[in-house]
Amino acid sequence: MEVNVQFKKGVLELCCLFLIHKKDQYGYELAQHVSQYVEVAEGAIYPVLRRLVKEGYCDTYLKESTEGPSRKYYQLTVKGEMYMTELMFEWKDFVANVNRLFVEGGEQIG
Secondary structure, eight states: OOOOHHHHHHHHHHHHHHHHHHSOEEHHHHHHHHHTTSOOOGGGHHHHHHHHHHTTSEEEEEEEETTEEEEEEEEEOHHHHHHHHHHHHHHHHHHHHHHHHHHHTTOOOO
């Protein structure tokens, strides 16, 4: 199923924050995990990660790899944890309101 590009852009940041919250990850690993749920080009993840670091929501560290050079891992900061929680509440509220609109308009959901 093809998902509107704007939908993807709007939720990609939250997906990255949530997955990093679950476990520190490097860029390619994160892209693979996001792609299991949302079809997204690997290259779309890196601008989001740079912005999250720049805004203080994530920190990075290098970790040696058995399969090549060291990898840059991303981890949430305290500020990032708070931001992720805020975005999750906003997302759940947004989805609930859109679903309510559909139901009140006579559309079956799920």
